[in-house]
Amino acid sequence: MKSATAEGERAGVEDAMADRPQAPAMDLITLPHHVELLSDRWLDEAAKFFREALPMRRQALGGRPFSLSERFTDAPAHLKFPGDAAAWSLRFDGQDVAISRTFDPAADVVLECEYQAALALAQFVGVLVPGGPEAMWREARQMFGADAFRPRGQLADDQARTLVGLFHDHMARRTVENPDLEHRARRMGLTGKIREMEEQGFTVIERAISDEFADEVRAAIKGAVQPQQGVSMNWMLYQGRPFERITLNPMAMTLIDASLGRGAQLASNAAIIRGPGAGLIDIHTDYTDVPEPYPDFAMSGVSVWALEDWTEASGPTWIVPGSHRMRRAPRNGEGLDAGVPVEMPKGSVVFFTQGVWHWQGHRTEPGERVTLHPHFNRGILRSVEQKRPDVQMFARNPPRLGEMMGEDDWFDKMTPTGRDYVRLEHMRQLHAFTNWKMKQIRAPLEVAA
Ligand SMILES: [Fe+2]
Numbered sequence: 001m002k003s004a005t006a007e008g009e010r011a012g013v014e015d016a017m018a019d020r021p022q023a024p025a026m027d028l029i030t031l032p033h034h035v036e037l038l039s040d041r042w043l044d045e046a047a048k049f050f051r052e053a054l055p056m057r058r059q060a061l062g063g064r065p066f067s068l069s070e071r072f073t074d075a076p077a078h079l080k081f082p083g084d085a086a087a088w089s090l091r092f093d094g095q096d097v098a099i100s101r102t103f104d105p106a107a108d109v110v111l112e113c114e115y116q117a118a119l120a121l122a123q124f125v126g127v128l129v130p131g132g133p134e135a136m137w138r139e140a141r142q143m144f145g146a147d148a149f150r151p152r153g154q155l156a157d158d159q160a161r162t163l164v165g166l167f168h169d170h171m172a173r174r175t176v177e178n179p180d181l182e183h184r185a186r187r188m189g190l191t192g193k194i195r196e197m198e199e200q201g202f203t204v205i206e207r208a209i210s211d212e213f214a215d216e217v218r219a220a221i222k223g224a225v226q227p228q229q230g231v232s233m234n235w236m237l238y239q240g241r242p243f244e245r246i247t248l249n250p251m252a253m254t255l256i257d258a259s260l261g262r263g264a265q266l267a268s269n270a271a272i273i274r275g276p277g278a279g280l281i282d283i284h285t286d287y288t289d290v291p292e293p294y295p296d297f298a299m300s301g302v303s304v305w306a307l308e309d310w311t312e313a314s315g316p317t318w319i320v321p322g323s324h325r326m327r328r329a330p331r332n333g334e335g336l337d338a339g340v341p342v343e344m345p346k347g348s349v350v351f352f353t354q355g356v357w358h359w360q361g362h363r364t365e366p367g368e369r370v371t372l373h374p375h376f377n378r379g380i381l382r383s384v385e386q387k388r389p390d391v392q393m394f395a396r397n398p399p400r401l402g403e404m405m406g407e408d409d410w411f412d413k414m415t416p417t418g419r420d421y422v423r424l425e426h427m428r429q430l431h432a433f434t435n436w437k438m439k440q441i442r443a444p445l446e447v448a449a
Pocket of ligand 1: 284285286358
């Protein structure tokens with residue numbers, strides 16, 4: 001940590017601005033109250049959970065033993081697992097819990113999969129809520145494939161199931177996303193999408209969520225947007241679990257990290273319902289009050305979730321590919337002849353960024369187009385919506401939600417004793433690691449892993 005002197009502060013700020021192509025220091029890649037899946041700190045936190053939970057639950061468990069074990073392959077290199085494979089086991093002998101790094105294929109419950117896929121489960125809070133486990137597995141398989149997970153066995157005892165469920169959620173609200181952006185993007189099949197986003201100013205991830213989840217979000221929007229509000233509503237993050245879960249979608253967040261850097265803030269989250277007729281939003285960029293020429297890095301980006309199939313007739317967003325390279329707004333309708341409609345199936349998301357030119361198309365078919373628009377800004381910028389921090393909302397989500405709400409950076413956190421140097425250093429390391437990994441994504445042969 002830096003000293004609180006003026007000189008120390010200056011050095012900290014200057015270092016924070018520096019672009020570091022080298023592998024960064026990693027001691028604060030994760031905040032002290034967060035953990036990376038299967039790191040030593042994750043296992044310590046797991047042991048602490050059972051130390052505290054068992055005295056209250058031992059009697060109810062009735063001396064009946066249970067065990068579970070997991071093994072994950074293709075973990076990111078910075079975790080330094082032998083062969084990049086990590087395993088762990090939990091065994092309750094009827095009295096106490098023992099946790100180890102060995103894999104026990106004979107455990108009552110066993111899961112094998114790749115590490116990045118495991119993170120989709122490990123960051124899901126709510127496995128004891130009705131429908132929770134089904135939603136967790138369904139969306140994880142949607143992203144990683146129906147055969148990505150090899151679970152077997154189950155816990156026969158209700159009390160054991162409840163304790164393990166509480167444990168899962170305890171860890172999930174502390175478990176961070178994989179900070180190795182290159183590894184994460186590669187394991188999700190998004191490396192090409194990131195390159196396309198940088199080339200064209202936008203990219204589409206097809207079917208990032210299931211049809212069932214798209215229907216659930218669509219119904220929630222229809223239930224939340226009241227007629228007196230017209231056809232759109234902001235602050236949708238605060239309208240319930242489906243909006244938290246879709247905004248946290250790991251594939252969309254990977255594009256956001258790649259475009260806007262870690263610590264990007266949720267600037268607004270609007271739902272829009274529109275019927276047939278001419279588009280209501282002319283060609284523009286989303287860079288309100290940003291002076292021209294725009295910077296050569298992205299300041300802002302918007303995801304639009306398609307909750308029905310998007311065709312040209314359904315009134316999709318139109319985008320002028322590559323127009324972000326102009327680094328200015330279009331003049332007098334300029335660009336209209338170069339736009340393309342964003343066509344994508346239900347459950348897909350388009351992410352457009354860096355001042356790319358776009359507009360809302362005409363809808364020539366009947367019915368309504370219902371969309372959700374999570375809009376992010378680089379973490380150094382202000383937002384459109386005031387944030388509504390809620391301790392309960394943080395407790396039912398992984399740390400990624402707090403990060404987009406500004407919980408993990410040092411802005412707006414001055415205390416009587418000075419700046420939040422822990423968060424300053426944490427975000428500085430995350431930025432350095434992410435910048436280094438972006439260089440690998442752009443030129444994998446030139447920047448060694
Ligand atoms: Fe826009």
